[in-house]
Amino acid sequence: MTPTRDAIIIGAGPAGLACAMTMRAAGLDVMVLEKAGQVGAVWRRHYDRLHLHTDRSHSGLPGMPMPPDYPVYPSRAQMVTYLESYAARFQIKPGFNTKVLRLRHHGARWLADTSLDTMSAPVVVVATGIADAPYRPSWPGSDIYSGAVAHSSNYRNPEAYSGRRVLVIGFGNSGGEIALDLANAGVDVTLAVRSPVQIIPRDLLGFPILSWAILYRRLPARLVDFINAPILRLAVGDFEKLGLKRAAKGPRQMVEEDGRVPLIDIGTLAKIGDGAIKVRGGVDRFTADGVVFTDGATEKFDAVILATGFRPDLRRLVPNVEGVFDDHGMPLVTGATANVPGLYFCGQITVPTGQLREIGIEAQRIAKAAKAYVVRAA
Structure with a gap:
């Protein structure tokens, strides 16, 4: 088992990077795990013409507004560049090519079984996003x-x-x-x-x-x-x-x-x-x-x-927990402590006020709650 941290963050997209920044600013020792080889993996796969539907001024992550020379609605490529710059500015260095297979609650700690090793921390944040589980319905014929x-x-x-x-x-x-x-x-x-x-x-x-x-x-x-x-x-x-x-x-x-x-x-x-x-x-x-x-x-x-959307079922990642997921495997609570101590979800729901804006708000709430939890558990 690898050395322990205060928190494990799963995913190096916008939500994972935002949580890494806010939690480090709160004094927590965090490790970001990402199954791909780069930050913003999902954004890199989006179609070429994609632009944000949310304007630049409401789409920046905590601590770093989007560049003023970006257009009102930044492109997919500009979003990827922004995420790379964000990680560099706050010295966020994820463990790439590391897939988290399962999370287990063990006493006062969480164990993350990965494709490489098992990590341990009192806090875990699931920030895998909602666009990484394509839904492919089938029809007769x-x-x-x-x-x-x-x-x-x-x-x-x-x-x-x-x-x-x-x-x-x-x-x-x-x-x-x-x-x-x-x-x-x-x-x-x-x-x-x-x-x-x-x-x-x-x-x-x-x-x-x-x-x-x-x-x-x-x-x-x-x-x-x-x-x-x-x-x-x-x-x-x-x-x-x-x-x-x-x-x-x-x-x-x-x-x-x-x-x-x-x-x-x-x-x-x-x-x-x-x-x-x-x-x-x-x-x-x-x-x-x-x-x-x-x-x-x-x-x-x-x-x-x-174009049938995405349906992530997080019960595969976090099995055997009660009162955490709805009938489709989506978290009942996001941006705050779930029903199991030390477990948080960030950016896992659809909101009318902008996904990136909500991620920033949730990341700040999670950092505050996680810091208090780690101090109490020490």
């Missing part, structure tokens, strides 16, 4: 479909899809942006949209939409959605005319109650409106060369991209 099927996490750019008919399944931000990326490159693309949706602009009345979410953060979701509904309809138009169904719940309610993020429109609706992106309903089943939609229509597609 999937096994006979002859085209290429890829999850959105494996999509990079339109080059591989030139001259092909492509179906994108899912209307979250990944689905909407990938369809837009393909359409801008002249690819024949169709969006399969199973459920009613909500759509919001990236900017509203000259301000980032995130600023409005932060302004209203203390108000009940239903009230916020009621207040915003008229102006949002003016901003995005009547998208039901485009073949989309409007969800009964407003955008804020969807996030808080269902964990579903509304589409932040950066051009997808315009491409649907001019016919460059076609919209169909849900997929009923696959055929050898295409799909049958729920309305009975059959179409041929050369490739399918599953």
Whole structure:
């Protein structure tokens, strides 16, 4: 067993790096473990055209704002550079290529069984993120479909899809942006949209939409959605005319109650409106060369991209604990002490006020709570 630390942090993405910084600032001896070989591994895998949906001023991690020469909505590559600079500035040197297989609570300490060794600490922070467990649903006939099927996490750019008919399944931000990326490159693309949706602009009345979410953060979701509904309809138009169904719940309610993020429109609706992106309903089943939609229509597609999101189940990582996870394996508490002493989760839920902003807030709360816990346990 390797020497002990005050805390073990799992993951060297934004949440892991933020926790390392705040916990060290609180005087804790921490070790960051990362299964990949670099910081920000998930960000490095995102598609090329990706930009943050949260503005620069609300996306910096504790102790280091994003560079002022970054655009309002930084790119994926700029986010990776920022994470590298953050780790360098605060001298965070993760143990790379070290996968944590299991966490065990042993007395007053946590044991982390890794691919290399077992580590021990009174505190452990799970900061593995929510975009590292692709969800790949299956449909009848999937096994006979002859085209290429890829999850959105494996999509990079339109080059591989030139001259092909492509179906994108899912209307979250990944689905909407990938369809837009393909359409801008002249690819024949169709969006399969199973459920009613909500759509919001990236900017509203000259301000980032995130600023409005932060302004209203203390108000009940239903009230916020009621207040915003008229102006949002003016901003995005009547998208039901485009073949989309409007969800009964407003955008804020969807996030808080269902964990579903509304589409932040950066051009997808315009491409649907001019016919460059076609919209169909849900997929009923696959055929050898295409799909049958729920309305009975059959179409041929050369490739399918599953923009079906992510479903991490952390019960595999932290087994045999009570009152920590919901029925899907997501933590009941994030940014504060879980039901088991010394266990924390950071950045593991979807929030309406910006994931990176929330990570910074949670990291500071975790550092304060972990410091108090370690002092009491000493």
